[in-house]
Amino acid sequence: xxxxxxxxxxxxxxxxxxxxxxxxxxxxxxxxxxxxxxxxxxxxxxxxxxxxxxxxxxxxxxxxxxxxxxxxxxxxxxxxxxxxxxxxxxxxxxxxxxxxxxxxxxxxxxxxxxxxxxxxxxxxxxxxxxxxxxxxxxxxxxxxxxxxxxxxxxxxxxxxxxxxxxxxxxxxxxxxxxxxxxxxxxxxxxxxxxxxxxxxxxxxxxxxxxxxxxxxxxxxxxxxxxxxxxxxxxxxxxxxxxxxxxxxxxxxxxxxxxxxxxxxxxxxxxxxxxxxxxxxxxxxxxxxxxxxxx
Amino acid sequence: xxxxxxxxxxxxxxxxxxxxxxxxxxxxxxxxxxxxxxxxxxxxxxxxxxxxxxxxxxxxxxxxxxxxxxxxxxxxxxxxxxxxxxxxxxxxxxxxxxxxxxxxxxxxxxxxxxxxxxxxxxxxxxxxxxxxxxxxxxxxxxxxxxxxxxxxxxxxxxxxxxxxxxxxxxxxxxxxxxxxxxxxxxxxxxxxxxxxxxxxxxxxxxxxxxxxxxxxxxxxxxxxxxxxxxxxxxxxxxxxxxxxxxxxxxxxxxxxxxxxxxxxxxxxxxxxx
Numbered sequence: 001x002x003x004x005x006x007x008x009x010x011x012x013x014x015x016x017x018x019x020x021x022x023x024x025x026x027x028x029x030x031x032x033x034x035x036x037x038x039x040x041x042x043x044x045x046x047x048x049x050x051x052x053x054x055x056x057x058x059x060x061x062x063x064x065x066x067x068x069x070x071x072x073x074x075x076x077x078x079x080x081x082x083x084x085x086x087x088x089x090x091x092x093x094x095x096x097x098x099x100x101x102x103x104x105x106x107x108x109x110x111x112x113x114x115x116x117x118x119x120x121x122x123x124x125x126x127x128x129x130x131x132x133x134x135x136x137x138x139x140x141x142x143x144x145x146x147x148x149x150x151x152x153x154x155x156x157x158x159x160x161x162x163x164x165x166x167x168x169x170x171x172x173x174x175x176x177x178x179x180x181x182x183x184x185x186x187x188x189x190x191x192x193x194x195x196x197x198x199x200x201x202x203x204x205x206x207x208x209x210x211x212x213x214x215x216x217x218x219x220x221x222x223x224x225x226x227x228x229x230x231x232x233x234x235x236x237x238x239x240x241x242x243x244x245x246x247x248x249x250x251x252x253x254x255x256x257x258x259x260x261x262x263x264x265x266x267x268x269x270x271x272x273x274x275x276x277x278x279x280x281x282x283x284x285x286x287x288x289x290x291x292x293x294x
Numbered sequence: 295x296x297x298x299x300x301x302x303x304x305x306x307x308x309x310x311x312x313x314x315x316x317x318x319x320x321x322x323x324x325x326x327x328x329x330x331x332x333x334x335x336x337x338x339x340x341x342x343x344x345x346x347x348x349x350x351x352x353x354x355x356x357x358x359x360x361x362x363x364x365x366x367x368x369x370x371x372x373x374x375x376x377x378x379x380x381x382x383x384x385x386x387x388x389x390x391x392x393x394x395x396x397x398x399x400x401x402x403x404x405x406x407x408x409x410x411x412x413x414x415x416x417x418x419x420x421x422x423x424x425x426x427x428x429x430x431x432x433x434x435x436x437x438x439x440x441x442x443x444x445x446x447x448x449x450x451x452x453x454x455x456x457x458x459x460x461x462x463x464x465x466x467x468x469x470x471x472x473x474x475x476x477x478x479x480x481x482x483x484x485x486x487x488x489x490x491x492x493x494x495x496x497x498x499x500x501x502x503x504x505x506x507x508x509x510x511x512x513x514x515x516x517x518x519x520x521x522x523x524x525x526x527x528x529x530x531x532x533x534x535x536x537x538x539x540x541x542x543x544x545x546x547x548x549x550x551x552x553x554x555x556x557x558x559x560x561x562x563x564x565x566x567x
Binding site for chain 2: 140170173180231236
């Protein structure tokens with residue numbers, strides 16, 4: 001079983017070499033960029049999102065991400081897409097001009113709803129792509145260390161950041177072990193006649209309990225063993241520990257910081273001129289085209 | 295101080311009605327390879343946990359290098375005593391092989407440069423130097439156990455306890471680890487190994503053997519002496535080492551073989567002479 005956000009794959013790209021702290025910062029910045037308001041002109045919004053899409057796709061190509069895996073991970077979005085479509089189409093908001101269906105009782109559906117849905121879904125796809133770039137270029141351990149670094153200001157308030165980091169890294173470390181365990185229990189129960197695939201919902205829930213209860217029990221026994229092993233090797237959560245992995249800034253990090261600052265600056269500028277001053281970018285850039293308005 | 299470990303009147307019970315360990319007393323000499331054998335439920339693993347202070351005794355005392363094992367001394371004692379558990383998966387703490395070997399070193403606050411050297415050195419000793427970046431899910435049980443052993447050896451301990459550490463390995467893996475133990479003991483004659491095992495052959499090869507039965511010491515002494523009392527050994531359902539069986543069969547035919555001969559290979563050579 002693979003993680004829906006993609007597993008770490010080892011390559012030697014610039015993005016792989018980058019400091020995890022920078023990558024986390026970049027992820028958050030680009031996510032913010034994705035959700036900035038870009039005015040009310042649909043053509044403008046689509047153009048800006050398309051540019052952002054190109055940027056993210058090129059990042060994915062640089063990071064050598066397997067696009068097949070990416071499309072597979074999008075499968076889980078179907079339910080959300082339908083849900084968003086229903087909400088957006090049946091509850092119209094904003095300026096709606098283009099009628100899709102007009103019911104006899106005066107209730108109308110607008111094309112703008114479909115367009116809004118498309119843009120939200122596109123943004124979500126970009127988010128998944130970004131997360132995938134982070135997770136497939138950074139080991140879980142490095143991500144944990146990165147987060148620990150961002151939490152470090154909390155040390156002033158005596159918040160045990162290293163304990164939190166250790167907990168997260170142990171949780172990540174034991175995901176495959178628990179999956180393996182779950183598979184084993186499932187096979188054992190199947191051989192005893194439990195059917196996980198057929199039957200009504202109530203029956204399925206019943207058969208799932210035959211998986212969950214033993215899994216929980218083995219979870220406790222694993223954590224018991226683990227805590228003994230950690231204690232035996234002298235782990236003291238509040239004691240002073242040295243670090244085997246130390247995060248270091250390199251030239252790549254400087255380049256990526258500059259990249260993120262320029263990207264953020266550019267998109268904030270776009271957001272301000274489109275949203276605040278109502279500038280139509282496409283008309284400004286290509287004055288020869290007849291004002292294509294939507 | 296010639297004893298690495300001294301146990302005095304040790305008692306332990308998980309619940310009030312059932313006594314798990316009753317009045318154990320024994321000593322382990324420095325540099326010895328001691329085996330603890332017994333059936334499931336004889337209290338072997340409980341004893342291992344008591345020796346590492348993972349659980350506290352109901353009564354009695356344990357001295358490690360003449361230091362009483364208690365809350366106050368445990369920090370000091372953990373720097374000399376380590377344990378490898380049975381299940382290789384549940385004691386793999388780091389996310390990769392190198393992280394796991396480094397875990398104990400990190401706890402000791404060892405600087406990064408020394409850690410990198412030690413990780414390299416000990417991963418080589420257990421033949422895992424090509425797997426440093428691998429995750430536990432990519433390793434076999436034997437490889438994981440070798441990593442756990444490297445993690446313990448890297449700490450430069452004086453007493454190492456194996457709690458059925460080889461029981462989940464294939465015969466080849468067991469052989470590898472036996473070689474490793476012998477190598478370590480040759481290099482450091484002060485190194486004490488305590489192996490908790492079901493393997494009667496391993497017990498026969500050790501320096502000193504303690505047989506536990508129902509929470510009590512049934513027999514202790516040099517393997518040659520205790521296994522020679524075959525009726526006593528068989529009474530509690532344990533098997534007799536293969537080499538000893540042959541020796542005794544030969545003895546009935548008036549062929550005497552030296553007591554020092556303990557492995558099948560040596561025995562074969564001796565018979566062929």
